[in-house]
Amino acid sequence: MTNIAIIGAGSWATALAQVLARNNHRVLLWARRRELADAINNGENQRYLPGVTLHPQISADTDLARVLAGATAVVFGVPSHCFRRLLQQSLPFIKPEAVIINVAKGLEESSRQRLSEVFAAEAGADALGRYAVLSGPSHAEEVGCHIPTAVVAASQDIATAGYVQDLFMTRDFRVYTNPDLVGVELGGALKNIIALGTGIADGLGYGDNTKAAMMTRGLAEITRLGLSMGANLSTFAGLAGVGDLIVTCTSMHSRNRRCGIAIGQGKTLDEAVAGINMVVEGVRTTRVAWELAREQGVEMPITEQIYKVLFENLSPREAVLNLMGRGKKLEVEETVLSSLNWTM
């Protein structure tokens, strides 16, 4: 039995606590509000994971030092926008040898950094060897009910990835390892943009053809940005890439998709986000990804149109017309052409 601390007590933090407790670990969640900690200690997180009776080995506290004391592994389950601040507050209490696992799917807005870069900046580059990311197609609502799920643990250090695999792997929660930290982080963050977009298309009343087109071309631009940032191509064909894209773009559990649907139906961004009542990571990520794309000279037409809908008042219907009206394109990247012996 391992003592595991989870920073955050939202839907994903609580569902992962269930997985870990079923694996016979003792789990202590940090909640910033007393009432949330009390609810968890009474056996149900009604606010974030209603209907799930929590395992007796799960408890919660609002005192960061108490939560982190004695933890062999620390899971960060808070939204990306508060990761740096909570990491700074937590580091003095984390044992130097503890493994850090981040499960947030986003990028830091102010620095445009991946969260492993934020971690390295705060904890030191040497600490990256004991840092891992857990990502993949996994809605809390299903994981909380033990529905079979497969995810990826990525780390620069193979032993750390293997440790995280062992920590979480159960009969209904299957964990693969992957050395591509950059690709796994970007796959998890960028698919939320496309989920907003497919949600918008659904909200406009468009059909499955539209959704399939956006998902496929969305994956093309996620891959393009990912490769320019050092990710491995094969990661985007895996659970943290196309796997998570599928689940987020098609499931009514998805907060990003539901937010997009509300926008497509005519709600403002603020109204749509307020209606979800949980974090919608794709909104901030759209801004960061669009800035990164421009900075790196990478073509991301879907991200560009979603950015304009979210932040520049472009009407969703006009955004779809803009995408459909683009100039003629090859489906494959130009670099592929030479290998196919096809010249333009």
Ligand SMILES: NC(=O)C1=CN([C@@H]2O[C@H](COP(=O)(O)OP(=O)(O)OC[C@H]3O[C@@H](n4cnc5c(N)ncnc54)[C@H](OP(=O)(O)O)[C@@H]3O)[C@@H](O)[C@H]2O)C=CC1
């Ligand atoms: N939900 C899911 O199915 C999955 C989510 N993820 C990722 O996990 C991360 C967390 O998402 P999720 O669990 O859905 O989020 P929720 O909205 O369900 O919960 C967010 C949690 O973070 C806390 N929190 C929010 N803002 C702050 C802050 N400024 N300071 C301290 N604590 C804060 C909330 O506390 P309070 O209640 O006090 O506001 C709450 O405990 C996201 O990056 C998401 O993309 C990944 C896979 C699946």
Ligand SMILES: O=C(CO)COP(=O)(O)O
């Ligand atoms: O990442 C997720 C599922 O894998 C959760 O997506 P949402 O935040 O859109 O609900």
